[in-house]
Structures are given as C-alpha cells and as structure tokens.
Amino acid sequence: MDLAMLNDRQREAVLHTEGALLVMAGAGSGKTRVLTKRIENLIVNKGVMPYRILALTFTNKAANEMKDRLRQTCGDKADMIYAGTFHSICSKIMRVNAERIGYTSNFVIYDSSDQLSLIKSIMKDFGISDKTLNPKKVKSDISNFKNALTMPSDIDEENFALDEEVLVAKVYKMYDKKLKDYNAMDFDDLIVNTIKLFKEHSDVLDKYGNQFRYIHVDEYQDTNMTQYVLISLLASYHQNICVVGDQDQSIYSWRGADVRNIRDFEKDFKGAKTILLEQNYRSTKNILSLANEVIKNNGDRIEKNLWTAYDDGKKIAYYCAENETAEAQFVINAIRSAKDRGFSYSDIAVLYRTNAQSFEFETAFKRAYIPHKMVGGLKFYDRKEIKDLHSYLRAVVNDDDVLAYQRIINKPIRGIGAKSVEKLENLKYLENVTFFEALKIASQKEILSGKAKKGLADFIKIIEGAKKVAKSNQVSKVLEYIISATKYRDELKAEETHEAKVRIENIDELLSQIMNRESLDENFTLENYLEDLSLASDQDQLDGIDDDAVLMMTLHTAKGLEFKLVFLVGFEENIFPSAYVKEDPSLIDEERRLLYVGITRAMQELYITHAEQRFKFGKIKANNPSRFLDEMPDKYLECLTNRRFFSSKIKAKKDAEKFTSADSFDDYSSGTKIKHEYFGKGVVIRRKDLDDDVELLVAFDDKGLKTIRVSMSNLKIVY
DNA sequence: ATTTGTTCTTGTCGG
DNA sequence: AAGAACAAAT
Numbered sequence: 001m002d003l004a005m006l007n008d009r010q011r012e013a014v015l016h017t018e019g020a021l022l023v024m025a026g027a028g029s030g031k032t033r034v035l036t037k038r039i040e041n042l043i044v045n046k047g048v049m050p051y052r053i054l055a056l057t058f059t060n061k062a063a064n065e066m067k068d069r070l071r072q073t074c075g076d077k078a079d080m081i082y083a084g085t086f087h088s089i090c091s092k093i094m095r096v097n098a099e100r101i102g103y104t105s106n107f108v109i110y111d112s113s114d115q116l117s118l119i120k121s122i123m124k125d126f127g128i129s130d131k132t133l134n135p136k137k138v139k140s141d142i143s144n145f146k147n148a149l150t151m152p153s154d155i156d157e158e159n160f161a162l163d164e165e166v167l168v169a170k171v172y173k174m175y176d177k178k179l180k181d182y183n184a185m186d187f188d189d190l191i192v193n194t195i196k197l198f199k200e201h202s203d204v205l206d207k208y209g210n211q212f213r214y215i216h217v218d219e220y221q222d223t224n225m226t227q228y229v230l231i232s233l234l235a236s237y238h239q240n241i242c243v244v245g246d247q248d249q250s251i252y253s254w255r256g257a258d259v260r261n262i263r264d265f266e267k268d269f270k271g272a273k274t275i276l277l278e279q280n281y282r283s284t285k286n287i288l289s290l291a292n293e294v295i296k297n298n299g300d301r302i303e304k305n306l307w308t309a310y311d312d313g314k315k316i317a318y319y320c321a322e323n324e325t326a327e328a329q330f331v332i333n334a335i336r337s338a339k340d341r342g343f344s345y346s347d348i349a350v351l352y353r354t355n356a357q358s359f360e361f362e363t364a365f366k367r368a369y370i371p372h373k374m375v376g377g378l379k380f381y382d383r384k385e386i387k388d389l390h391s392y393l394r395a396v397v398n399d400d401d402v403l404a405y406q407r408i409i410n411k412p413i414r415g416i417g418a419k420s421v422e423k424l425e426n427l428k429y430l431e432n433v434t435f436f437e438a439l440k441i442a443s444q445k446e447i448l449s450g451k452a453k454k455g456l457a458d459f460i461k462i463i464e465g466a467k468k469v470a471k472s473n474q475v476s477k478v479l480e481y482i483i484s485a486t487k488y489r490d491e492l493k494a495e496e497t498h499e500a501k502v503r504i505e506n507i508d509e510l511l512s513q514i515m516n517r518e519s520l521d522e523n524f525t526l527e528n529y530l531e532d533l534s535l536a537s538d539q540d541q542l543d544g545i546d547d548d549a550v551l552m553m554t555l556h557t558a559k560g561l562e563f564k565l566v567f568l569v570g571f572e573e574n575i576f577p578s579a580y581v582k583e584d585p586s587l588i589d590e591e592r593r594l595l596y597v598g599i600t601r602a603m604q605e606l607y608i609t610h611a612e613q614r615f616k617f618g619k620i621k622a623n624n625p626s627r628f629l630d631e632m633p634d635k636y637l638e639c640l641t642n643r644r645f646f647s648s649k650i651k652a653k654k655d656a657e658k659f660t661s662a663d664s665f666d667d668y669s670s671g672t673k674i675k676h677e678y679f680g681k682g683v684v685i686r687r688k689d690l691d692d693d694v695e696l697l698v699a700f701d702d703k704g705l706k707t708i709r710v711s712m713s714n715l716k717i718v719y
Numbered sequence: 720a721t722t723t724g725t726t727c728t729t730g731t732c733g734g
Numbered sequence: 735a736a737g738a739a740c741a742a743a744t
Contacts, residue, residue: 059734087734112733130738187734254732354731376733384736410722417722449721451744537734556732578731594732616730 001044001073006030006037013242013275014038017046017214020235020269021242022262026306027291027600028282028562031244032062035216036069038242039081042214043074050080054212054234056227058219058560059537060085082212086227088535090190093197093208095531100201101193103183106527108398109534110179110186113382115139118403122174126167133167142172146188147224147256149195152176182435183400188256191226198233209237219560220245220265224256232268241269247302248295251556251594280306282562282603284313290606290636291599297631298589315638317607320625324357324614328364330640331567334607335370335550338565345371347564349551351598353576357569358552365550373545375553376538385488385503386510390533392482393475396466397526399434412491414455420448436463462486475526476514483507555598566602568595571610572623595628620687621669622694668696668710668717677714679706 003011010030013023014037025031039055042048057063063083070078082089091109098105110118119135119142145155152173157166179185185193198205215235217223220243223231235241245262253259266272280288288308295301317334321327335348350361355377365372380386388411394404402425409424410416427447428438442448443456462485469481483489489507492500518524538557551563570576577591599606610629613622668674672684674696682700694710708715 085734190734251732252734255734356730378735413723415722419721452721535734554732575731580731 001037001040003037006033007279009275009277009279010034010037013277014041016242016273016275017042018240020239020265020272022220022265022272022274023242023244023277024274024302024304025244025246025277026280026304027246027249027597028280029277029306030279030281031218031277032066032560034277035218035242035244036066039066039214039216040070040073043070043077043081048214050074050077051082052211052213053081053216054089054214055081055083055216056086056089056218056231057083058085058222059539060088060535061537061539061543062218062560063088064543085535085537086223086230087187087190090194090230091531091535093194094185094190097197097201097204100204101197102180103185103193106398107183107185108394108401108404108530109190110184110403111534112139114184114403115142115186118178119171119175122171122178126170126174128167128171133164133171138168138171141168142175143188143256145172146192147226149192149226149229178402181400182402183398184403188226191230195226195229195233198230205233209234213238213240215241217241217243218245219249221247221250221259221262222252222257223261224258225261226256228258228261228268235269239269248298248304248593249559249597251559251590251597253590276304278305278307280308280600283308283600284310284604286313286315286636287599287602287604287606290316290632291596293633293636294592294599294628294631295596298592300589314605316632316636317605317640318629318637319607319609319640321609321611322613324360324611325364327569327609327611328360330609331361331569331607332364332368332370334567335565338605343564345548345550348567349553349558349561349563349565349601350567350569351553351555351558351601352569353555353578353594354570355554357575361552361569371547371549373547373549373551375541375551376557377554379538380506380509381533381536383503383506385492385506389479389482389488389507389510390530392463392466392486393478393526394530395436395463396470396478397530399436402428402435405435405439409459410455412486412488414459415451416448416455416459417452420452420456423447436460470526474518475524475529476511476518478526479511479514555594558601559597562601562603564603565605565607566598567607567609568598569609571608571626571629573626574621574623576626577628592628622687668694668715673718674698675716675718676700676708679708681718682706 003014006014010033013021013034017038023031023034025034035055039053042053043050055063055066057066063085066083067078067081070081084092094103094107095105098107116135116139119138123130123133123135123138155169155172157169160166160169179189198208212234215231217231222245231241243262243265247259247262250257250259266274283291285308288306292306319330321330331350335345338348339345352358358374358377362372362374381390388408391404391407394401395408398404406421409421424438424442425435427442428435431438431441433441439456439460443453443460448456462482465485466478466482470478489504492504514529517529538553539561576595577588581587581591610625611623613620615621668684668687670684670686673681674684675681676698679698679700682698684696685699685705686697688695696708696710698706698708700706
C-alpha cells in the first residue's frame with residue numbers, strides 16, 4: 001500500500017487503527033483520502049474482513065466514492081464494507097429486524113412533506129387550528145423530542161405549564177401511533193428505532209456490535225444525539241471508533257446536529273487520540289486566509305492553524321450589481337472569461353444561500369447558452385405527477401400506507417372526497433385490518449355514497465391489478481400498468497396545456513430512469529426502488545454525471561465538494577446571513593460557518609457578488625451588503641465594479657450606527673407604515689433607490705404627501 | 720351533504 | 735407552484 005502520498009499527520013491517522021481516534025480535519029485537508037486509506041490499510045495489511053468495517057458518511061455519494069476507490073485496491077471485496085449514511089445503514093438493519101419492534105420489513109419511510117401532512121391531519125382531528133399551533137413548529141418539536149430520545153410514553157403532560165406544550169405532546173403521541181399503524185417511519189425513527197431495537201433485543205445488538213470491529217464516522221460535527229448513542233452502543237464492543245470532522249463546518253444544528261459530539265469526543269471515548277490535519281491541499285493562500293479571517297469572528301471555537309503551501313493566487317473578486325439580473329450577467333461574463341482562460345464549465349459552481357435564488361441564474365444561463373445543472377432544489381421527485389405515481393407504488397407495497405392512499409384514492413377524480421376517506425380510515429380501526437382490507441370491506445357494504453362506492457371499486461381494481469403485475473414483473477411494468485389503468489397520461493394529454501405537456505415529459509423521464517436502473521441491476525425491486533428514493537440526498541444527483549456543465553446548488557449542498565472557481569452570490573443582509581438572524585441573533589455563528597464552508601469550496605478563484613436591489617415576493621427590495629463583508633480584510637479583495645464598492649461597506653457601517661435599534665434601508669418598501677421624527681405617522685407610497693440613499697414618497701396622516709430621504713430622516717417602522 | 724372548481728396566500732437550509 | 739380557504743355545483 002502506498003503511504004508516500006500522505007503527510008505525517010495523515011499517515012498517523014491511517015495507521016492508528018486500534019482504540020478511539022478523533023481526526024480534526026480542516027477544510028481541504030484530505031480527510032476523505034485518510035478515511036479511504038485507513039480502510040484500505042485495515043483490509044489489505046491487517047486482514048480485516050470488509051463486512052466488519054462500518055463507515056458512516058454524510059451522503060450516499062460519499063459512500064459510493066469510497067467504495068469505488070477501494071475497489072481499485074481491494075477488488076470486489078470493497079462492496080462488502082458497510083458504508084452509507086446513518087439513515088441508509090439503519091434502514092438496512094431495520095429491514096432485517098423490523099418484526100422485533102412491531103413493524104414489518106416493508107415499512108415505508110416518510111419524508112418531510114409526508115410528516116407535515118400527517119401532522120396537519122392529526123391537528124384537524126383534534127380541532128387544533130393552524131393559528132394555535134404552527135404545524136411546522138410541531139414537526140420540529142416532534143423531531144426534537146425524538147432526537148432527545150424522549151418517547152411519547154416518557155411524556156407526562158402534567159409537567160407542562162403551557163397549553164401549547166400539552167397540545168404538542170398530544171399531537172406527538174397520536175403522530176407516533178399513526179406512524180406505527182401505517183407501518184411507516186420518519187427519518188428520525190430510522191435511528192431512534194434502531195436504538196430501540198438494540199436496547200430491547202440484546203442479541204441483535206450483540207450481533208452487530210460484534211460484527212463491526214472498526215467504526216468510522218465522517219462529518220462528525222453534524223451528527224446528533226441519537227447518532228451518538230447509536231455509535232456508542234456499537235463501539236462498546238471493540239472500542240475501535242474513528243471520527244472525522246471540523247467544528248467550523250457544523251451547519252446543520254437546525255436539524256438536530258450537536259457540536260458537543262465532536263467537542264466531547266475525548267471525554268466520551270476513553271483513551272482517545274486526537275490528530276489535527278491542518279495542511280490544506282485545496283485552496284490558494286488568498287482564499288484560505290479569507291476563510292480564516294472570517295471564521296475567527298466566531299466565539300466558542302478552538303483555534304486552528306489551517307495553512308497551505310500553494311501560492312497567493314488571485315484576489316477574491318467582489319462585485320456589487322445593480323440588481324439580480326446584472327448579478328447573473330456578471331457571473332455569465334466571468335464564466336465566459338474563465339472559459340477563454342482554459343477552464344471547463346464543470347470547474348465552476350454557483351453557490352447560493354436559498355434555492356429561490358437559483359431561478360435567476362437558470363434563466364440567464366439558458367439565454368446565454370451556458371450549460372448548467374442544478375443540484376437539489378425543487379426536486380424532480382417532488383413534482384406532483386411523480387409524487388402521485390410514487391404514491392401508487394407505495395400503496396402497492398404497503399397496504400397500510402394511509403398517506404399514500406389518501407393522496408391517490410381520488411386521483412383521477414372518482415368521487416371519493418375527504419369525508420369518505422375519513423370513514424374509510426375509521427373502518428380500518430373498527431375492523432382492525434389494513435387500510436387496503438378496509439377499502440375492500442367498504443366496497444361490499446353500504447358505507448359510502450353511490451358515486452364514491454363505484455369509484456372505490458374502480459380504485460381497488462387498479463391496486464389489485466398493480467399488485468398482481470408486481471408479483472412477477474419489473475418496476476417499470478408496474479408503473480406502466482398504473483399509468484394506463486388510471487389513464488394518467490391520457491388525462492394530461494387531453495388538457496393540451498404546456499404545463500400538462502411538461503408533466504407528461506416528466507412521467508416519461510421517470511419511466512426511462514427506472515428502465516435504466518433495471519438494465520443495470522437485474523435484482524432491482526420495487527422495494528429497493530422506493531427505499532433508494534426516500535434515502536437519496538441532493539448530492540447523489542451528481543453521481544455518474546459527466547456533462548461539462550456549471551453546477552448550481554445551495555451552500556449546504558456544496559458541503560464536502562470542491563471547485564476550481566466558485567461564485568458566492570446574493571451576499572446580502574436578509575439573504576446571507578438569512579433574515580432569520582433578526583429574530584434569533586444566536587444564529588449568526590452558524591451562518592458564518594456556512595460562509596466558511598462556502599469560501600473553502602474554492603480551489604483557485606472565488607467571486608462574491610451582491611445585488612443592491614432584487615425582486616422578492618413581487619416587490620423590489622433593496623438590500624445592504626452582507627455584514628460579513630466587513631469581516632473581510634480589503635487586502636484579499638479586488639473590487640470589480642464601477643459602482644460603489646468601498647462606499648457600500650462604509651454605508652453599511654453608517655446604517656448600522658444610525659439605525660442600531662431601527663431598521664435598515666431595505667425595509668422601506670411601498671405600503672410600509674412608518675413614523676417620522678417631525679411629520680408623524682405615514683405610509684410609504686413609492687420608493688426610489690438612489691446611489692447611496694433611498695428616497696421615499698410618503699403619505700403622512702397629518703402633513704400630506706412628502707418626499708424624504710431615508711438617510712436624512714429619523715424613521716421608524718410602525719408594525 | 721359532499722365533492723369540485725376558483726381565488727388567495729405563502730416562501731431557509733435537507734437525510 | 736402548491737396547498738388552504740372559500741364558493742359553487744351535484
């Protein structure tokens with residue numbers, strides 16, 4: 001095995017196989033290489049059987065890449081290592097052992113939108129309005145309960161002082177019951193139920209604990225409490241656990257990730273060794289220095305000395321555009337120039353804070369004939385027609401997937417409305433049978449109205465037909481059956497709209513994707529398909545694409561990736577950092593870490609852009625440059641704008657002083673109610689954005705119409 | 720009483 | 735664009 005390509009620290013991490021090991025790996029310090037080499041060393045030099053190695057990665061793509069690299073040195077044995085995300089490994093374990101905790105192995109996995117619709121329907125049943133409880137808040141509360149391993153049975157409502165908390169607990173209990181009744185698990189359940197399985201069935205834990213002699217966890221800074229518990233249980237058998245991570249790149253606290261895991265690793269695993277990887281092999285000095293300068297502003301972090309042997313490279317280009325169109329145009333020009341200088345499209349990525357920003361770039365790229373690919377975002381699989389067809393497939397696999405049945409039972413319209421569905425679900429509980437059984441019973445009895453009864457009979461026929469096809473045919477055949485039996489395509493065709501045409505194209509695309517998978521893997525089953533679908537990550541879309549195209553994605557999705565050229569766009573207050581920091585200032589540190597991740601994706605050139613005005617929710621809004629701009633020393637930056645660059649920095653500071661407790665320029669859109677020092681209360685009629693100021697036409701309650709400049713007046717927004 | 724069609728509101732980040 | 739609230743139709 002070739003260890004020469006590793007530096008001393010990396011080599012140490014590769015060879016330190018016994019006991020607990022924490023690798024603090026700065027951005028671009030070669031952690032993937034270390035993990036792969038480490039596993040290779042275990043297999044090749046230490047003769048460890050591959051199935052005794054567990055590697056938990058952040059995406060399936062990372063796991064596949066690891067296997068691909070290992071296959072080159074270890075051969076087909078590489079496929080036997082257990083590599084995957086926490087969720088996919090847990091799902092694998094649950095499929096084998098589901099019966100032990102009251103599930104069957106064909107359970108479905110509910111995604112966020114499934115969760116939300118289930119929560120909404122439960123709230124409706126309880127008569128809780130959306131105003132009393134925000135369903136999204138309930139969803140995150142439930143997730144927090146699960147991530148703290150607080151089971152519904154652990155909750156005693158007596159302990160809650162607030163009515164709201166009591167209600168959330170009530171919803172949580174029903175939510176948990178329904179998931180079990182539906183033979184479904186949400187993402188949190190995959191982990192929590194595996195822990196439950198291990199705790200309640202020591203023989204199962206023994207099996208896996210003994211099997212996994214070497215455990216690896218990548219991106220450890222983004223693991224949550226349940227994931228920590230899970231690996232602790234498994235690692236208690238052989239104590240060989242290696243985690244890799246970087247505190248400064250922790251960007252998922254909003255979904256339960258807890259940096260305490262990485263911070264307390266040495267306490268949690270006795271005798272742990274820590275190795276620091278501080279040499280960066282990715283970026284130029286300018287890029288790395290900028291990243292270091294920015295992240296310095298975070299409190300509560302361990303100082304790190306990330307360095308590179310590379311040259312200074314180009315300065316970071318900063319561009320302040322007039323509006324979002326000009327911002328996209330600047331990016332296009334810079335891409336063309338990069339092409340002329342010998343870069344490929346695929347060397348380039350456009351990174352943004354929110355998916356909504358992608359639209360402008362997509363249209364601009366299309367117009368400019370720049371090949372591009374959007375990663376993540378509104379996913380293909382989130383489209384209505386695809387979700388409908390998938391729900392049919394889910395219904396075929398799982399008789400109790402009530403959510404899937406609810407979605408499709410009246411698609412196409414069969415006269416089975418909400419009330420009928422409610423009756424049907426009641427019947428399921430009354431007769432204590434699966435939902436599909438309940439449908440069959442209902443169609444024989446006089447429970448539904450004539451029209452609904454007829455529709456139900458048709459529906460049952462379709463599902464039974466599809467089940468029959470599924471028994472002895474490939475997935476594509478089942479789907480084709482469903483499409484023709486439901487006349488799904490025919491109905492769209494009859495619509496004769498552009499939208500319907502696109503939907504038909506999507507359906508055909510879905511079919512061809514499935515057929516493609518079938519041609520590659522003869523054991524490709526419907527169950528496999530649904531499983532892969534629910535566990536796929538955004539980055540997985542990059543697997544196997546080799547088009548020469550500019551990639552567009554969110555900063556979160558870009559984690560772990562690198563590009564020669566990076567465009568960091570929308571560098572503005574209320575976008576990056578997100579407007580949510582206004583409500584909760586403690587969020588700023590994570591925004592800064594996200595920026596750190598963004599900057600360190602760049603290898604050679606980094607461009608940061610900002611639009612002074614942009615359309616948002618149908619209105620023009622002016623945005624100040626990101627406050628993070630002030631944290632970037634001028635010596636690393638080069639201004640590529642004929643507009644005011646440094647003045648905008650000064651302006652931001654000036655604004656901050658003037659409006660410490662008030663609001664910044666961007667909040668004075670038309671319709672805003674304001675209060676003026678002398679003129680009193682009024683409403684903004686029109687706003688005009690000047691170079692360094694904003695001019696407002698205001699209708700004052702007492703003084704009539706006045707034109708004022710925001711910078712000249714002491715204004716407050718009246719809510 | 721239910722279902723179907725229409726208008727209105729809303730919008731981080733994702734396995 | 736999609737779901738929710740509301741109005742109209744059966």
